[in-house]
Each structure stands twice: as C-alpha cells, then as structure tokens.
Amino acid sequence: MALQDKIDQDIKSAMLAKDNARLRGLRAIKAAILLAKTEKGPAEALTEEAEIKVLQKLAKQRRESADIYQQQNRDDLYQIEMEELAVIESYLPKQLSQAEIEEEVRQIIAQTGASSPKDMGKVMAAANQRLAGKADGRTISQVAKALLQ
Template identity: 85%
Template sequence: MALQDKIDQDIKSAMLAKDNARLRGLRAIKAAILLAKTEKGSAEALTEDTEIKVLQKLAKQRKESAEIYQQQHRDDLYQIEMEELAVIESYLPKQLSREEIEDIVKLVIAETGATGPKDMGKVMGSTNQKLAGKADGKTISEIVKTLLAGN
C-alpha cells in the first residue's frame, strides 16, 4: 500500500477517534507528500525513497522547532511539536543505534580506503546510500568526522 493511501486511511481513523494530535501529524505528512508530488511536476506516485526523504525532512523540522520552543520556555508549543514528531516517526523505518551506524561507517571507510578527513565526502556519499532513511544525516556526519579524525 502506498504511503499516501495509508495516511488517508489513518486520517479517517484519527478523525473517528477524535485524536487531534495524531490528526495534526497526519495532515502535515499528507500536505508534504502532496507538495512533493507537485514539485516533481507529475501526478505519478512518489518513490519510496522520496517518501522517506519527505518524512525525514518533516521530522527534522519538528525536532528543530521543538528545540527552539524548549529554549524559549514555550512548553505548550514544544508539546505540539513532539506529538507531531511521534506521529511522523511512526511512518519512518526503524532508526539505527549509534553503535550500528558506527559499524557501518567503519565498513564503508575500509571499502573506500579512506585515510583521513579529506576523504569525508567519499565516505559520506557511500554511507548515506547504505543508511537511507535509517539514520539521521547529522549523526552520520558526526560519526564519520570522529572516525576519520582517528585514522
């Protein structure tokens, strides 16, 4: 089942259950998917990779907003962002732990023959392909920098 169809069904369920927090998150996902479709310039279904990227972008926006609201002591807005983030993350693939990411980055470094920080682009490109949707780019970048600095 396509993500958009699943979201539509879940929106109906959330409306019937009067679950406003879930409904907000689902509507945000639906809006982002529709926007991504129109940006492409075609009414065709999005690829699974594109859908994951859209969801990751939404999750990142929610995390950043929540962080700002928390710094400004706006707990009401912080709570809304965290509720929406939970809904968005439920549609993302299971995120890998830091240790699992480190193991994969070490393999990529060995495969590419990277020797230091100058090879970061090569390592990041290959790692991002392997971990698409399973890890946050910021976390991957931190791990790659640390491991390459240690080589």
C-alpha cells in the same frame, strides 16, 4: 499499500477517535506528500525513497522547531512539535542505533580506503546512500568525523 492511501485511512481513524495530536501529524504528512507530488508533475507518482525523504524532512523540521521552543521555554509549543514528530517517525523505517551506525561507517571507511578528515566527502556519499532512511545525516556526519580523526 501506498503511503498516501495509508495516511488517508489513518486520518479517518484519527478523526473518529478524536485524536487531535495524531490528526495534526497526519495532515502535515499528507500536505507534504501532495506538495512533493505536484512538484514532480501530475502524472508521476512518488517513489518509496522520495516518500521517505519527505518524511525525514518533516521529522527534521519538527526536531529543530522543538529545540528552539525548548530553548525559549515554550513548553506548550514544544509538546505540540514532539507529538507531531512521534506520528511522523511512526511512518519512517526503524532508525539504527548509535552502535549500528558506527559499525556501518567503519565498514564504509574500510571499503573506501579513507584515512583522514580529507576523505570525509567519499565516506559521507557512500554512507548517505547505504543508510538512507535508516539514520539521520547529522548523526552519520558526527560519527564519520569522530572515526576519521
């Protein structure tokens, strides 16, 4: 089942259950998918990779907004962002743990022959390709920097 069809069904379920927090998150996902489809062109469908990238972008936006709201002591807005983030993350593939990311990056470093921070570009290119959708780019970068030091 395509992600958009699943989202439509889940929106109906959330409406019937009167679950406003879930409904907000689902509507944000639907809007982002529709926007991505119109950018690609009306005849082309989004690939699964493109859908995951859209979801990752939404999750990143929610995390950044939540951080800002928390710094400004706006717990009401922080809570809304965290509720939407939970809904968005439920549609993303299972995220790797810190230890799993480190293991993957170690393997990539060994395969690319990277030995210093100068090789960060090679490592990140391979890591982003291999770990797409499974780990946050910022986390991958931090792990790669630490291992290349």
